[in-house]
Amino acid sequence: xxxxxxxxxxxxxxxxxxxxxxxxxxxxxxxxxxxxxxxxxxxxxxxxxxxxxxxxxxxxxxxxxxxxxxxxxxxxxxxxxxxxxxxxxxxxxxxxxxxxxxxxxxxxxxxxxxxxxxxxxxxxxxxxxxxxxxxxxxxxxxxxxxxxxxxxxxxxxxxxxxxxxxxxxxxxxxxxxxxxxxxxxxxxxxxxxxxxxxxxxxxxxxxxxxxxxxxxxxxxxxxxxxxxxxxxxxxxxxxxxxxxxxxxxxxxxxxxxxxxxxxxxxxxxxxxxxxxxxxxxxxxxxxxxxxxxxxxxxxxxxxxxxxxxxxxxxxxxxxxxxxxxxxxxxxxxxxxxxxxxxxxxxxxxxxxxxxxxxxxxxxxxxxxxxxxxxxxxxxxx
Amino acid sequence: xxxxxxxxxxxxxxxxxxxxxxxxxxxxxxxxxxxxxxxxxxxxxxxxxxxxxxxxxxxxxxxxxxxxxxxxxxxxxxxxxxxxxxxxxxxxxxxxxxxxxxxxxxxxxxxxxxxxxxxxxxxxxxxxxxxxxxxxxxxxxxxxxxxxxxxxxxxxxxxxxxxxxxxxxxxxxxxxxxxxxxxxxxxxxxxxxxxxxxxxxxxxxxxxxxxxxxxxxxxxxxxxxxxxxxxxxxxxxxxxxxxxxxxxxxxxxxxxxxxxxxxxxxxxxxxxxxxxxxxxxxxxxxxxxxxxxxxxxxxxxxxxxxxxxxxxxxxxxxxxxxxxxxxxxxxxxxxxxxxxxxxxxxxxxxxxxxxxxxxxxxxxxxxxxxxxxxxxxxxxx
Numbered sequence: 001x002x003x004x005x006x007x008x009x010x011x012x013x014x015x016x017x018x019x020x021x022x023x024x025x026x027x028x029x030x031x032x033x034x035x036x037x038x039x040x041x042x043x044x045x046x047x048x049x050x051x052x053x054x055x056x057x058x059x060x061x062x063x064x065x066x067x068x069x070x071x072x073x074x075x076x077x078x079x080x081x082x083x084x085x086x087x088x089x090x091x092x093x094x095x096x097x098x099x100x101x102x103x104x105x106x107x108x109x110x111x112x113x114x115x116x117x118x119x120x121x122x123x124x125x126x127x128x129x130x131x132x133x134x135x136x137x138x139x140x141x142x143x144x145x146x147x148x149x150x151x152x153x154x155x156x157x158x159x160x161x162x163x164x165x166x167x168x169x170x171x172x173x174x175x176x177x178x179x180x181x182x183x184x185x186x187x188x189x190x191x192x193x194x195x196x197x198x199x200x201x202x203x204x205x206x207x208x209x210x211x212x213x214x215x216x217x218x219x220x221x222x223x224x225x226x227x228x229x230x231x232x233x234x235x236x237x238x239x240x241x242x243x244x245x246x247x248x249x250x251x252x253x254x255x256x257x258x259x260x261x262x263x264x265x266x267x268x269x270x271x272x273x274x275x276x277x278x279x280x281x282x283x284x285x286x287x288x289x290x291x292x293x294x295x296x297x298x299x300x301x302x303x304x305x306x307x308x309x310x311x312x313x314x315x316x317x318x319x320x321x322x323x324x325x326x327x328x329x330x331x332x333x334x335x336x337x338x339x340x341x342x343x344x345x346x347x348x349x350x351x352x353x354x355x356x357x358x359x360x361x362x363x364x365x366x367x368x369x370x371x372x373x374x375x376x377x378x379x380x381x
Numbered sequence: 382x383x384x385x386x387x388x389x390x391x392x393x394x395x396x397x398x399x400x401x402x403x404x405x406x407x408x409x410x411x412x413x414x415x416x417x418x419x420x421x422x423x424x425x426x427x428x429x430x431x432x433x434x435x436x437x438x439x440x441x442x443x444x445x446x447x448x449x450x451x452x453x454x455x456x457x458x459x460x461x462x463x464x465x466x467x468x469x470x471x472x473x474x475x476x477x478x479x480x481x482x483x484x485x486x487x488x489x490x491x492x493x494x495x496x497x498x499x500x501x502x503x504x505x506x507x508x509x510x511x512x513x514x515x516x517x518x519x520x521x522x523x524x525x526x527x528x529x530x531x532x533x534x535x536x537x538x539x540x541x542x543x544x545x546x547x548x549x550x551x552x553x554x555x556x557x558x559x560x561x562x563x564x565x566x567x568x569x570x571x572x573x574x575x576x577x578x579x580x581x582x583x584x585x586x587x588x589x590x591x592x593x594x595x596x597x598x599x600x601x602x603x604x605x606x607x608x609x610x611x612x613x614x615x616x617x618x619x620x621x622x623x624x625x626x627x628x629x630x631x632x633x634x635x636x637x638x639x640x641x642x643x644x645x646x647x648x649x650x651x652x653x654x655x656x657x658x659x660x661x662x663x664x665x666x667x668x669x670x671x672x673x674x675x676x677x678x679x680x681x682x683x684x685x686x687x688x689x690x691x692x693x694x695x696x697x698x699x700x701x702x703x704x705x706x707x708x709x710x711x712x713x714x715x716x717x718x719x720x721x722x723x724x725x726x727x728x729x730x731x732x733x734x735x736x737x738x739x740x741x742x743x744x745x746x747x748x749x750x751x752x753x754x755x756x757x758x759x760x761x762x
Contacts, residue, residue, distance in 0.1 A: 014536075041664075043536065043665075044536055044663065044664055044665040046664075130545040131545045131546065133545060133546075136544075136545060136546075137544065137545075137546045140542065140544060141538065144538055144540075145533070148529060148532050148533050149533065151529050152526075152529050152530065152533055152704075154705070155395075155424065155425055155705060155706050155707035155708070156705065156707050156708050157522065157525055157705055157708045159525075159572070161521065163517075163518065163521060163712065164511040164512045164514060164517060164518075165512065165514075165517075165518045165711070165712035165713075165715040165716050165719075166711065166712070166715045168708050168711060168712070188573070191540070191572050191573055191574065192569070192572055192573065193572065282425065283422070283425055283427075284423075284424075284425040284706070284707060323533075324535070324536060324537065324538055325536050325665070326536035326537050326665060327536070327537050327538045327549050330546070330547065330549060331544065331546035331547070331549070332546075334546040334547040335546050
């Protein structure tokens, strides 16, 4: 069974879908890996290392894709999917990020082209699937980089410093939303010596916040039923969000850096910082909005831009994991390797829909959209 | 005695020469502080806070300077000095950074205009003067920010991470030159979890490197007489530097991030990384060159620019302390306050040249360049 790793199509993308260590593991399991020439270069992995690991280097995309059963890439939606589709042939399987809940049309396009689609966002949040969870990998990187970006733009040093020029107070950092990204942001800001507080509407987050040395902020607003069975924060009513925003303003007014991470799969991100709240923040404060790509947790965020409003700097990073291409490729590639080791059986993809993981990630199969959530979103019976 | 704090003239400067806490201390000592309107705004200190601390807000630069005995600013050289000089009157004292050893012409200009010049770089490196040492303050900030900048541009996460997607190896960070900036860079990279190594030609640096948890790199090249009486690294012979560069290439080839900090007061920075050495570094590696403004420790550095050469990113920051305006202003202002408390006596500047500090920092007085080192540089008898 041939697996194709193509050079990423997304503009400026520096990552690659498999690293040489992944190739070793997969070839030992009997798979053939074709890597498009130079695919790993920007992530620090040159063609020679892929060859040493057992891969075949393909001169171009066409050669990489020829007779491949499975095609691996980071971006399998939008312009990148449109660019890739003409190169794919019926019966091939595409494994990629597809943002399927926000854009189920990608699944329809794949079905129409007879391509079997595997959307990595749909890996279920169960213990057995953790090692395949690309969203967690990306969130780990995003949380770490958010803390660094906050420190870089802060008008204060993060650590307390006792210098000959007096004592510098540590910076105050506040994390809103404590999933994988939020916890990693807490841990990194703490490593740097900041005073770190965090908030999440899920009461279970309290222990997690404490576990990384940060202080949980309580707003004394009752919330019920805040966590989905999948462990995501559940969407709240408009009334609850308004109360939460009001109580939050005082907390925000004290911070030097705020990192927001609240996302709801397939939906626009909730607004956690309104313009009115921002106006009460310290001039010179910094907001890092990790939900920028899904509309932003701050009303003034612009994805991929840095905005200064009322003295507050609002940064909305895009494709953040790609800023750490080496380690991000390692994590993504290891996630994919673990998924492939589950799905490949006797030289073929084993479409065993009794397996929760395989069933959940498959968006299209044999010309049909097969995932029930996507069928519903697409208005299919 | 009136002290004037002007709005900085240097383009993009965000710092201010005194913060409100400094104003309190100086007014309690009987000094009058005039602050130009909005001077502290970009550093997070608005006019009201200066007034509360006892300052008078001046409507513009002219009003701030009128009848002031002492004028405080960050940049007292080059274009900024030329812009300021027409506003100053004979007998006034200007306290600022003047880079006097590299540019003694500033002292001559001040003498010609009858301005008494106090160059903050000339604070002697003695225990009693530590609390006035602006270079140390700026170096503390530069070292911290260099580690952050390195982490931000690194293709690796700094800390080792044990994730569901496998174990990520920590980044390797190498610090060249371990003065105040280098030690702070070591400490910050260590905080972030990197594997940190450091090198300095002064054998005494070994203990300092170990004290912040980094590993000293030995090159097995004999060097003698490496430290000046003032505690700076002494300039070495071309032969020594060539040997050092050769032995360094192997060390550099293993690093993910390199931070260089080698400066010689008044001279062009020594080249520590040649193009040939850089070509042997890992693609994706990052160099942060803190000597960029004095010519750079890497041959390919361009001050204020980011250059990518042979896959290595070379960043040469300019006016780096200004990127942390709040804390940088606090440190600078505290240094100046301590110096003023020494120099002000009974409502006048006490030009007591028996005091080593006052003697060393004074570059011009009563129409003459008075500092012997500067007189020599200017060819004066």
